[in-house]
Amino acid sequence: MNMAQSAKKFILTREGLFHLREEYEDLVKIKRPQVTKRIQRASEFGDLSENSEYDAAKEEQSLLEVRIAQLEEILKRAQIIKPVQKTDFVVIGSTVVVEIDNQVESFTIVGTVEADPANKKISNESPVGAAMLGAKVGEVVEVVTPIVRAKYKILEIK
Numbered sequence: 001m002n003m004a005q006s007a008k009k010f011i012l013t014r015e016g017l018f019h020l021r022e023e024y025e026d027l028v029k030i031k032r033p034q035v036t037k038r039i040q041r042a043s044e045f046g047d048l049s050e051n052s053e054y055d056a057a058k059e060e061q062s063l064l065e066v067r068i069a070q071l072e073e074i075l076k077r078a079q080i081i082k083p084v085q086k087t088d089f090v091v092i093g094s095t096v097v098v099e100i101d102n103q104v105e106s107f108t109i110v111g112t113v114e115a116d117p118a119n120k121k122i123s124n125e126s127p128v129g130a131a132m133l134g135a136k137v138g139e140v141v142e143v144v145t146p147i148v149r150a151k152y153k154i155l156e157i158k
Helices: 003-007 014-043 052-076 127-132
Strands: 010-012 078-080 095-100 103-110 121-123 140-144 149-157
Protein backbone atom coordinates (compact mmCIF):
# COMPACT_ATOMS: atom_id res chain seq x y z
CA MET A 1 0.00 0.00 0.00
CA ASN A 2 1.49 3.34 -1.01
CA MET A 3 1.26 6.55 0.99
CA ALA A 4 -1.72 7.88 -0.96
CA GLN A 5 -3.73 4.74 -0.25
CA SER A 6 -2.73 4.59 3.40
CA ALA A 7 -3.93 8.18 3.93
CA LYS A 8 -7.16 7.78 1.96
CA LYS A 9 -10.35 8.54 3.79
CA PHE A 10 -13.49 6.61 3.01
CA ILE A 11 -16.41 9.02 2.74
CA LEU A 12 -19.57 7.57 4.28
CA THR A 13 -22.98 8.67 5.42
CA ARG A 14 -24.02 7.66 8.94
CA GLU A 15 -26.37 5.10 7.36
CA GLY A 16 -23.54 3.68 5.24
CA LEU A 17 -21.25 3.40 8.27
CA PHE A 18 -24.01 1.63 10.20
CA HIS A 19 -24.48 -0.94 7.41
CA LEU A 20 -20.74 -1.59 7.11
CA ARG A 21 -20.45 -2.11 10.87
CA GLU A 22 -23.40 -4.53 10.72
CA GLU A 23 -21.73 -6.46 7.88
CA TYR A 24 -18.42 -6.54 9.77
CA GLU A 25 -20.07 -7.86 12.95
CA ASP A 26 -21.93 -10.53 10.95
CA LEU A 27 -18.76 -11.68 9.20
CA VAL A 28 -16.64 -11.80 12.36
CA LYS A 29 -19.18 -13.21 14.83
CA ILE A 30 -21.28 -15.48 12.62
CA LYS A 31 -19.75 -16.27 9.22
CA ARG A 32 -16.13 -16.72 10.37
CA PRO A 33 -17.05 -19.35 13.03
CA GLN A 34 -19.35 -21.11 10.51
CA VAL A 35 -16.56 -21.38 7.95
CA THR A 36 -14.11 -22.58 10.59
CA LYS A 37 -16.55 -25.36 11.54
CA ARG A 38 -16.99 -26.31 7.86
CA ILE A 39 -13.23 -26.59 7.47
CA GLN A 40 -12.95 -28.72 10.61
CA ARG A 41 -15.79 -31.02 9.46
CA ALA A 42 -14.34 -31.32 5.96
CA SER A 43 -10.86 -32.10 7.28
CA GLU A 44 -12.31 -35.02 9.24
CA PHE A 45 -13.09 -36.74 5.93
CA GLY A 46 -9.43 -37.62 5.55
CA ASP A 47 -7.38 -37.05 2.39
CA LEU A 48 -7.46 -33.27 1.85
CA SER A 49 -5.96 -33.44 -1.65
CA GLU A 50 -9.25 -34.77 -3.10
CA ASN A 51 -11.66 -33.15 -0.68
CA SER A 52 -13.80 -30.62 -2.60
CA GLU A 53 -15.75 -29.61 0.50
CA TYR A 54 -12.48 -28.72 2.26
CA ASP A 55 -11.25 -26.77 -0.80
CA ALA A 56 -14.55 -24.88 -1.06
CA ALA A 57 -14.52 -24.03 2.64
CA LYS A 58 -10.88 -22.83 2.47
CA GLU A 59 -11.74 -20.67 -0.57
CA GLU A 60 -14.73 -19.19 1.26
CA GLN A 61 -12.52 -18.53 4.29
CA SER A 62 -9.99 -16.74 2.10
CA LEU A 63 -12.64 -14.48 0.55
CA LEU A 64 -14.18 -13.86 3.96
CA GLU A 65 -10.86 -12.79 5.47
CA VAL A 66 -10.19 -10.43 2.54
CA ARG A 67 -13.60 -8.77 3.06
CA ILE A 68 -13.05 -8.52 6.83
CA ALA A 69 -9.68 -6.84 6.21
CA GLN A 70 -11.29 -4.42 3.72
CA LEU A 71 -14.02 -3.51 6.19
CA GLU A 72 -11.50 -3.00 9.01
CA GLU A 73 -9.56 -0.60 6.78
CA ILE A 74 -12.71 1.28 5.74
CA LEU A 75 -14.04 1.53 9.29
CA LYS A 76 -10.66 2.73 10.56
CA ARG A 77 -10.48 5.49 7.92
CA ALA A 78 -14.16 6.39 7.68
CA GLN A 79 -14.99 10.06 7.32
CA ILE A 80 -18.64 10.73 8.03
CA ILE A 81 -20.34 13.35 5.92
CA LYS A 82 -22.90 15.41 7.71
CA PRO A 83 -26.46 15.31 6.42
CA VAL A 84 -26.64 17.89 3.67
CA GLN A 85 -28.39 21.14 4.41
CA LYS A 86 -30.01 22.79 1.41
CA THR A 87 -27.13 24.06 -0.73
CA ASP A 88 -26.92 26.06 -3.93
CA PHE A 89 -24.49 23.58 -5.47
CA VAL A 90 -23.94 19.82 -5.57
CA VAL A 91 -21.88 18.28 -2.76
CA ILE A 92 -21.34 14.72 -1.55
CA GLY A 93 -24.63 13.74 0.05
CA SER A 94 -26.75 15.84 -2.33
CA THR A 95 -29.69 14.30 -4.09
CA VAL A 96 -29.72 15.74 -7.59
CA VAL A 97 -32.68 15.88 -9.96
CA VAL A 98 -31.49 16.11 -13.56
CA GLU A 99 -32.87 16.05 -17.06
CA ILE A 100 -31.04 13.80 -19.49
CA ASP A 101 -32.34 13.03 -22.97
CA ASN A 102 -35.74 14.55 -22.08
CA GLN A 103 -36.11 12.26 -19.06
CA VAL A 104 -36.00 13.31 -15.43
CA GLU A 105 -33.74 11.25 -13.16
CA SER A 106 -32.80 11.59 -9.52
CA PHE A 107 -29.76 10.23 -7.71
CA THR A 108 -27.64 10.81 -4.63
CA ILE A 109 -23.91 11.53 -4.71
CA VAL A 110 -22.12 9.30 -2.16
CA GLY A 111 -18.58 8.11 -1.43
CA THR A 112 -17.23 5.18 -3.44
CA VAL A 113 -17.84 2.66 -0.65
CA GLU A 114 -21.58 3.33 -0.67
CA ALA A 115 -22.02 3.62 -4.44
CA ASP A 116 -24.95 1.53 -5.64
CA PRO A 117 -26.11 2.65 -9.09
CA ALA A 118 -29.04 0.24 -9.08
CA ASN A 119 -30.40 2.16 -6.08
CA LYS A 120 -29.59 5.58 -7.56
CA LYS A 121 -26.48 6.15 -5.40
CA ILE A 122 -23.52 7.20 -7.52
CA SER A 123 -19.92 7.68 -6.44
CA ASN A 124 -18.39 11.13 -6.18
CA GLU A 125 -15.43 9.63 -8.10
CA SER A 126 -17.53 8.29 -10.99
CA PRO A 127 -17.55 10.37 -14.20
CA VAL A 128 -21.12 11.58 -13.55
CA GLY A 129 -20.60 12.16 -9.82
CA ALA A 130 -17.32 14.03 -10.31
CA ALA A 131 -18.83 16.21 -13.06
CA MET A 132 -21.82 17.12 -10.85
CA LEU A 133 -19.82 18.27 -7.82
CA GLY A 134 -20.00 22.04 -7.52
CA ALA A 135 -22.69 22.42 -10.20
CA LYS A 136 -25.71 24.67 -9.59
CA VAL A 137 -29.40 24.48 -10.50
CA GLY A 138 -29.91 25.40 -14.14
CA GLU A 139 -26.39 24.40 -15.21
CA VAL A 140 -25.80 21.78 -17.87
CA VAL A 141 -22.99 19.39 -17.06
CA GLU A 142 -21.39 17.40 -19.84
CA VAL A 143 -20.06 13.97 -18.94
CA VAL A 144 -17.67 12.34 -21.36
CA THR A 145 -16.50 8.75 -20.96
CA PRO A 146 -14.90 6.43 -23.50
CA ILE A 147 -18.34 4.88 -24.06
CA VAL A 148 -20.80 7.76 -23.83
CA ARG A 149 -21.16 11.53 -23.95
CA ALA A 150 -24.15 12.94 -22.10
CA LYS A 151 -25.50 16.29 -20.94
CA TYR A 152 -27.21 16.55 -17.58
CA LYS A 153 -29.31 19.64 -16.82
CA ILE A 154 -29.54 20.19 -13.10
CA LEU A 155 -33.17 20.83 -12.15
CA GLU A 156 -33.02 20.59 -8.37
CA ILE A 157 -30.58 19.94 -5.54
CA LYS A 158 -32.02 18.40 -2.38
